[in-house]
Amino acid sequence: MTCSLNQSNVLGCGSNVVAVSRWRNPLLQFPVSSSISMPKIPNLSAISISKPLHVEAFRSLQIQPRMRSLIRAYDADRSEGEGVIQKAETARKVKIGFYFATWWFLNVIFNIYNKKVLNAFPFPWLTSTLSLAAGSLIMLISWATKVAEAPNTDLDFWKSLFPVALAHTIGHVAATVSMSKVAVSFTHIIKSGEPAFSVLVSRFILGETFPMPVYLSLVPIIGGCGLAALTELNFNMTGFMGAMISNLAFVFRNIFSKRGMKGKSVSGMNYYACLSLLSLLILTPFAIAVEGPQIWAVGWQKAITEIGPHFIWWVAAQSIFYHLYNQVSYMSLDEISPLTFSIGNTMKRISVIVSSIIIFRTPVQPVNALGAAIAVLGTFLYSQVTYWFSSINWPIFVLTT
Numbered sequence: 001m002t003c004s005l006n007q008s009n010v011l012g013c014g015s016n017v018v019a020v021s022r023w024r025n026p027l028l029q030f031p032v033s034s035s036i037s038m039p040k041i042p043n044l045s046a047i048s049i050s051k052p053l054h055v056e057a058f059r060s061l062q063i064q065p066r067m068r069s070l071i072r073a074y075d076a077d078r079s080e081g082e083g084v085i086q087k088a089e090t091a092r093k094v095k096i097g098f099y100f101a102t103w104w105f106l107n108v109i110f111n112i113y114n115k116k117v118l119n120a121f122p123f124p125w126l127t128s129t130l131s132l133a134a135g136s137l138i139m140l141i142s143w144a145t146k147v148a149e150a151p152n153t154d155l156d157f158w159k160s161l162f163p164v165a166l167a168h169t170i171g172h173v174a175a176t177v178s179m180s181k182v183a184v185s186f187t188h189i190i191k192s193g194e195p196a197f198s199v200l201v202s203r204f205i206l207g208e209t210f211p212m213p214v215y216l217s218l219v220p221i222i223g224g225c226g227l228a229a230l231t232e233l234n235f236n237m238t239g240f241m242g243a244m245i246s247n248l249a250f251v252f253r254n255i256f257s258k259r260g261m262k263g264k265s266v267s268g269m270n271y272y273a274c275l276s277l278l279s280l281l282i283l284t285p286f287a288i289a290v291e292g293p294q295i296w297a298v299g300w301q302k303a304i305t306e307i308g309p310h311f312i313w314w315v316a317a318q319s320i321f322y323h324l325y326n327q328v329s330y331m332s333l334d335e336i337s338p339l340t341f342s343i344g345n346t347m348k349r350i351s352v353i354v355s356s357i358i359i360f361r362t363p364v365q366p367v368n369a370l371g372a373a374i375a376v377l378g379t380f381l382y383s384q385v386t387y388w389f390s391s392i393n394w395p396i397f398v399l400t401t
Contacts, residue, residue: 224375
């Protein structure tokens with residue numbers, strides 16, 4: 001496009017013509033030839049200089065309502081997003097609360113039926129084997145029917161899981177032996193001393209050091225357990241040692257699990273299922289060697305004669321509830337922090353101790369109850385102290401079971 005400035009002082013540019021007054025614009029007062037060729041100027045179609053300015057101003061005013069509507073839409077979307085987040089958080093809290101309530105309820109029911117079975121059928125090795133067998137069968141059926149997604153495992157996974165399963169098997173059998181000899185409440189009072197074993201093993205075997213508040217939190221645990229043991233009316237050394245061995249075994253289980261299972265992407269439910277399967281394979285030959293089918297047959301017949309068909313339900317209930325409460329605890333561990341889990345575990349132990357004393361009418365002296373309360377309080381303080389130091393990146397072992 002060619003623009004020219006002629007003697008009549010008119011600037012022509014395409015279809016638009018603008019008259020230029022010399023006296024109005026001194027910048028254009030220069031000698032002009034009859035025809036001057038001007039450089040090409042792009043056609044600015046977005047701005048029309050032939051239309052009145054008030055039209056363009058009117059159009060700019062029309063943008064404001066549109067912007068206001070966009071802002072209102074953005075605020076509405078943001079409010080809706082915040083509402084969705086709040087609903088999701090509320091749903092998560094309800095889910096965790098449901099996990100905790102179910103975990104405690106199932107644990108109490110298991111301990112009640114487990115003690116009933118052991119009173120009528122004092123064979124803890126077989127009872128422990130049946131508990132693991134029931135859980136393994138439940139998960140195998142769940143995987144086969146696609147109710148639960150089967151884990152994707154390899155040989156390295158099972159190698160890493162073996163020491164965990166071995167420690168789990170020892171701890172499970174030792175706890176069952178303990179409950180076959182002493183009251184359920186006494187077993188759980190002694191098992192509340194597990195944090196002390198955790199610190200001692202980590203300090204003297206693994207060489208880890210802890211801040212002084214952690215060591216101080218062990219004083220009420222050890223003192224409370226000692227006081228409860230000294231004042232226990234039905235004290236039995238086998239039951240006491242069984243609970244102590246269980247504590248030690250579960251500490252090693254936690255250490256092996258923490259070290260060997262890093263990077264293994266298996267859900268809590270499937271992790272415990274694999275743990276049960278491997279523990280069952282480890283325990284079965286030892287149970288047969290220690291007790292044996294002949295003794296089991298005699299004891300089973302005696303229990304059926306004394307209790308009746310209800311005994312079969314007791315065995316099934318203690319086996320199924322053992323798996324379910326452990327499965328729920330591992331599922332809840334996927335959703336919460338180790339501190340919350342430790343607090344939940346402490347509250348679970350309190351509920352088991354209190355319910356077993358009420359149901360089995362266990363005689364408790366005031367001094368014995370004081371020792372139990374001190375031990376449980378010490379466990380709670382330990383969980384608080386260890387989590388606080390771990391939150392500031394102190395290399396510390398946090399008990400999670």
